[in-house]
Amino acid sequence: MEYPPELDIISILGPTASGKTSLAVALAHLLGTEIISADSRQVYRRMDLGTGKDLDDYIINGHAVPYHLIDTEEPGTKYNLYRYQHDFFETLGDMRSRGLRPVVCGGTGLYLESIIRSYNISHVPQNPALRAELEGQSLEALTALLAELKARSGQAMHNTTDVDTAKRAIRAIEIETYNLEHGASERNCPTLRNITFGLSLDREVRRQRITERLHQRLENGMVAEVQNLLDEGIPAEDLIYYGLEYKFLTLHCTGQLSYDDMVQQLETAIHQFAKRQMTWFRGMERRGCPIHWIDAMLPTDDKLAIIEQTLKAL
Incomplete structure (x- = not known):
């Protein structure tokens, strides 16, 4: 498969637990390129299970597919859209200097849309x-x-x-x-030629995957991950700020939620989050960003074949 010369980026999006990372890695491997993440929380170091980094997915047949904008920030810091755009275009410039164009992968709809639709974002100081x-x-x-x-x-x-x-x-x-x-002092965001592929899941299948994934991550030590961050001295309120896993696990680790209540409330919150992700993606389509939807349940080779056919038809 070849990267179409008329494109600057290829984007892969989907709700949590849809398998977008593994597909993006397989695509980047075939194209001989690298991945730029579009995830608002995977930038934080030592926040691995809670953010679902799945770093093992970046290795295919012993080959490590390079990735960017993951593990770049210390926990407790505040990363935002303005900084993401800066880091994205800096990374894109580096890749271009090496003759590469990225596969962009993530589930943070606002980050993705800001790149795809060339949002001009203002930098606002604290007051x-x-x-x-x-x-x-x-x-x-x-x-x-x-x-x-x-x-x-x-x-x-x-x-x-x-x-x-x-x-x-x-x-x-x-x-x-x-x-x-x-008034807004805006960064001039360049227009990128893009094609976006999305992974769609039946609602009940999505819920089942989210539940299974949550319990697997809990078994793999997600509570300990959050406790270690607290033991480092990162304030509980800073972890709660990151939402979802870090909010509910911090409440549990600080004695404000029992384990069972934490799991129940967190599972509900992740289901609601996935629903909001899909709402955002559908909104992107209404706002002028076409998404080529692919059934997430298809084998990876079939998904790649669909992408290849779509790219050839450009």
Whole structure:
């Protein structure tokens, strides 16, 4: 298989537990290229099981497929879309200098869409005075304030991850307040020629895969992974900020949730997250990003054959 000369990137997306990483690695291996991750949490070192890095998947027949934007940041730091774009285009430039074009793989829809649809993102500094003013307010009150600010700027409250936690809501309010007061200072994001493939799963199959994967990761030491991060001195609130596994496992490790309650609530949260991922991907299509959907249950060779046929038809 050859990388079509008319494309800058090939993207593979799908909900959690859909098998997108293994497909992207197999495709990159065939194309003789490398992978750029589009996952908002896999950038963090020592956060492996909770983020589902599946690094063993990057080895095919003893050959390691190179990957980028994984294990680049220390836990406790705040990585964001602005930094992702910077790192993505820096990595892309390096690959181009070596005559390569990437396979982009991930489940963070906003990160993917920002690259595919050339979002111009503004950098907003922290506002300590505003943060102090908002500290202690309920998530409901913060959500209402964010909705009011977005309405003033003519935006809709479509990104529910903005209000997953009070800290996220405060940061979103900080951004909206800055943009209303100063206007957005935007990075010029270049337009990339792209084709996107998505893995689709029947809802019940997806739920079964998520459940099986969660219990496997718990058996493999996911609780210990979070406890080790806490033992390093990373504040519990910083881990909770990352959401999903790190939120519920931290609550368990700090004695706020029993093990059984943690597993039940976490499983429900991951199911809801996967549903939101699919909602975002469908929204991408409505916003002008065509996705070529492939049945995730097909054997890898069949998926690759579909991709090859689609690429040849360009």
